[in-house]
Amino acid sequence: xxxxxxxxxxxxxxxxxxxxxxxxxxxxxxxxxxxxxxxxxxxxxxxxxxxxxxxxxxxxxxxxxxxxxxxxxxxxxxxxxxxxxxxxxxxxxxxxxxxxxxxxxxxxxxxxxxxxxxxxxxxxxxxxxxxxxxxxxxxxxxxxxxxxxxxxxxxxxxxxxxxxxxxxxxxxxxxxxxxxxxxxxxxxx
Amino acid sequence: xxxxxxxxxxxxxxxxxxxxxxxxxxxxxxxxxxxxxxxxxxxxxxxxxxxxxxxxxxxxxxxxxxxxxxxxxxxxxxxxxxxxxxxxxxxxxxxxxxxxxxxxxxxxxxxxxxxxxxxxxxxxxxxxxxxxxxxxxxxxxxxxxxxxxxxxxxxxxxxxxxxxxxxxxxxxxxxxxxxxxxxxxxxxxxxxxxxxxxxxxxxxxxxxxxxxxxxxxxxxxxxxxxxxxxxxxxxxxxxxxxxxxxxxxx
Numbered sequence: 001x002x003x004x005x006x007x008x009x010x011x012x013x014x015x016x017x018x019x020x021x022x023x024x025x026x027x028x029x030x031x032x033x034x035x036x037x038x039x040x041x042x043x044x045x046x047x048x049x050x051x052x053x054x055x056x057x058x059x060x061x062x063x064x065x066x067x068x069x070x071x072x073x074x075x076x077x078x079x080x081x082x083x084x085x086x087x088x089x090x091x092x093x094x095x096x097x098x099x100x101x102x103x104x105x106x107x108x109x110x111x112x113x114x115x116x117x118x119x120x121x122x123x124x125x126x127x128x129x130x131x132x133x134x135x136x137x138x139x140x141x142x143x144x145x146x147x148x149x150x151x152x153x154x155x156x157x158x159x160x161x162x163x164x165x166x167x168x169x170x171x172x173x174x175x176x177x178x179x180x181x182x183x184x185x186x187x188x189x
Numbered sequence: 190x191x192x193x194x195x196x197x198x199x200x201x202x203x204x205x206x207x208x209x210x211x212x213x214x215x216x217x218x219x220x221x222x223x224x225x226x227x228x229x230x231x232x233x234x235x236x237x238x239x240x241x242x243x244x245x246x247x248x249x250x251x252x253x254x255x256x257x258x259x260x261x262x263x264x265x266x267x268x269x270x271x272x273x274x275x276x277x278x279x280x281x282x283x284x285x286x287x288x289x290x291x292x293x294x295x296x297x298x299x300x301x302x303x304x305x306x307x308x309x310x311x312x313x314x315x316x317x318x319x320x321x322x323x324x325x326x327x328x329x330x331x332x333x334x335x336x337x338x339x340x341x342x343x344x345x346x347x348x349x350x351x352x353x354x355x356x357x358x359x360x361x362x363x364x365x366x367x368x369x370x371x372x373x374x375x376x377x378x379x380x381x382x383x384x385x386x387x388x389x390x391x392x393x394x395x396x397x398x399x400x401x402x403x404x405x406x407x408x409x410x411x412x413x414x415x416x417x418x419x420x421x422x423x424x425x426x427x428x429x430x431x432x433x434x435x436x437x438x439x
Contacts, residue, residue, distance in 0.1 A: 007225070028227050029225060029226070029227055030227065031336065034332060035332060035336070038231070038328065038329055038332065039227040039228075039230075039231065041325075042227065042230045042231040042234050043227060043230055046230070046234055153321050153324075154321050154322065154324035154325045154328070155325055157321060158238075158321050158322045158325075161318075
């Protein structure tokens with residue numbers, strides 16, 4: 001049997017601006033939360049705008065599609081001890097098929113005793129979806145590791161000054177600007 | 190600015206640029222080969238940042254060298270480079286690469302923090318800009334020193350071996366250049382001795398926390414115009430395309 005040498009997967013949530021919600025943009029492998037945050041920065045924020053990053057172990061994210069909700073009878077049923085403590089759960093869903101790079105978007109949070117209970121409460125409340133949700137994710141607050149506001153200048157802001165932020169910058173003109181010199185032109189003291 | 194101060198400034202700017210361009214090239218050699226995809230992306234990112242910093246230093250030096258950044262990087266020979274030997278050493282394993290990056294990042298953090306108050310305004314401005322990215326580099330390499338130092342028996346052994354090899358080379362970063370006294374006097378550049386103290390105050394406790402011990406070895410205190418044989422091979426690779434088609438427009 002081959003040993004699995006992959007590091008665990010982490011879901012990455014990126015917030016473009018302070019007034020925008022966090023969006024699930026993909027996963028990274030990492031041995032722990034701190035490395036996951038750095039890897040998330042390198043993989044997903046090398047050029048795009050970013051104000052804040054969250055990472056959560058993929059194993060801590062509870063995911064249900066609309067199809068699964070419809071076809072799994074009593075999906076909310078679970079053995080939950082009566083005295084299980086309440087915690088904050090973050091609710092994400094996908095309400096449009098337009099943005100293919102984003103899996104789900106943060107729509108709010110709810111107090112519950114489990115991810116399943118949080119999702120049931122979120123759906124029952126009717127306040128987290130306008131027309132249709134194709135997919136739901138629930139993430140307990142305790143599973144999330146966040147970048148700090150102090151990280152913004154070193155982790156995210158330098159991207160704004162880069163010349164080659166996306167494909168449209170590769171027009172050729174930027175390269176052509178630099179004149180080329182022959183070796184014999186070079187003076188050195 | 191008198192002539193000696195100008196010469197001293199040019200020497201330092203070129204030395205800083207050469208350190209960055211050579212380290213950036215070494216980092217870029219990992220592209221496609223790093224131990225895990227995420228780190229492959231991270232090291233390519235760091236390589237590009239270091240090349241970007243080299244560009245800034247070369248451009249600041251341009252009024253004095255009379256050469257643009259491309260000429261400096263691609264059309265000088267090994268004996269004309271002023272980088273420290275540490276950055277030209279072959280990459281070795283991931284432990285060696287991360288430890289070298291860490292020792293260099295810590296030096297750059299100490300240096301840039303002080304350059305931000307340099308009496309030479311262009312240097313102070315550039316330092317402030319570059320330092321933002323360096324904070325991130327330093328965080329990345331610090332994390333790896335810790336993870337590998339305290340990881341498995343093998344990762345610890347590889348890190349300690351890298352430290353035994355690199356430590357004497359790292360101390361070359363603090364050898365004053367011949368005209369440095371003029372820069373220090375003018376408040377352009379920090380005193381290399383103070384820089385070394387500041388660096389050690391950060392590096393020694395971190396290494397200790399990672400269960401790594403610097404060797405009791407003589408520093409490699411070469412002048413910056415002395416190089417190992419590795420620089421010639423590195424430049425042959427780095428300069429090949431630019432020298433093959435000197436007038437190419439990209």
